[in-house]
Amino acid sequence: MDQDRLSMVRLSIDRSVNIAVCGPLTGPRSAYGDMLKAECEHLRQANVHLQHFDDMANPEQAIAVAKTVIAEQFDVVIGHFNSYCSLAVKNLYREAKIGFISPLSTNPELTLEQGGALFCPSDDDQLQALVSEAEKAGKRIYVFHDGSPYSKNLISQLGQRFPEERILNAFEQFPTEAAGDSMVFLAGAHCNLVQPHIALRKAYPTLKIVGCDDCYIDEYFDDLAHVANQHDFVMGQAKGHEGNLRNAVQYLNDVIHSIPKDTPFFNVIGQNTANYQFNANGRVASAVWQLLPLQSLVKP
Structure with a gap:
């Protein structure tokens, strides 16, 4: 999926969707949080609401964030880049039946079943x-x-x-x-x-x-x-972490515009679609690692 498609999909929806964007918005890993916020802005549209939460790439802070997200009854979470943050909160979201999409968590012990999707290889x-x-x-x-x-x-x-x-x-x-x-x-x-x-x-x-x-x-x-x-x-990967994040956002965008009105997001996040296929551990099947020349990645 390319950036243009994200900007094109703006169909009206007949339900209110509340999305928690969770990641390291401050601290030494805030560059990843900046990338997350920028990409998720493509989801913002009529009836789709975003709220940002800073987990500081710290599992204890991630748990505090998750408890707030659950208490405020968000429909879906996207973020928690750090694997240890994702591991700390995944069961909390599962028990609360809140959909969870993690774009960049790589720990092989992190698996997501119903209600979860991982967009980075392990x-x-x-x-x-x-x-x-x-x-x-x-x-x-x-x-x-x-x-x-x-x-x-x-x-x-x-x-x-x-x-x-x-x-x-x-x-x-x-x-x-x-x-x-x-x-x-x-x-x-x-x-x-x-x-x-x-x-x-x-x-x-x-x-x-x-x-x-x-x-x-x-x-x-x-x-x-x-x-x-x-x-x-x-x-x-060929399109970098931004590519994974873009795919995660596009996937969520597709779900938002296809989910039946009365169906919880938890029931459909992680299901295969025409464009995205997931392995049994919840990871998207198409993602692979490569050794990429650093010089080719430096912007002029």
């Missing part, structure tokens, strides 16, 4: 793409992590594939002699990975460096633009 798929690329290139994988729960989850899965000494919590730990036959995967929050990425690039001009999916955002591209070369990559 970390399992991300790591498989990374390992496949390393095997194809004949390179060993080293991992630099920022100590966050997200990075630790990635490490716990990757750690089954190679020795612990290839897991680094400081970029200075990377062995110089490994630069020629290795690649470094940066795991964690994009705001914590910029400086390690820059330092590694300056120290090793030909080292292949791959930022995790959280690095697929303009802030990261802009910060790396002055040092990036053909050996810098980020884990992403």
Whole structure:
């Protein structure tokens, strides 16, 4: 679905729809919240009402947000980008029978049944793409992590594939002699990975460096633009996180204009449509990870 279609669908509806837009609207991950708010504005129309809630990318705050959303009887939630926020609130929304659409949560333990839909492939798929690329290139994988729960989850899965000494919590730990036959995967929050990425690039001009999916955002591209070369990559998808978010918004827009008047949104969110097919775990079937050249993502 492209941006033009979102702007074209403005059919009248005969019910009032209240949508809670939940995400990191403040703090170091607010760039994702800004993206969420901007894209969800395409849903705003007659009888469709949006209200923004800041979960600060913090699970405890996400629970507080969810309790407010439930108390105020919203029809559907879109957001909670951070996987740990989504994991913290999914059962609350399910028990309250509020539809839940999470555009970017990647934790493989997050599954949504009736009433939920996930629009991003999982970390399992991300790591498989990374390992496949390393095997194809004949390179060993080293991992630099920022100590966050997200990075630790990635490490716990990757750690089954190679020795612990290839897991680094400081970029200075990377062995110089490994630069020629290795690649470094940066795991964690994009705001914590910029400086390690820059330092590694300056120290090793030909080292292949791959930022995790959280690095697929303009802030990261802009910060790396002055040092990036053909050996810098980020884990992403052809249309990026904005593409996933756009699909999630388009899907909700389609549901809004097709749901029978007296049917709760919880009853239909996550059902297959002509344009969107979901796996048994609630994830959209068409999304896949790719290693994308960072230089191609920097805006001129």
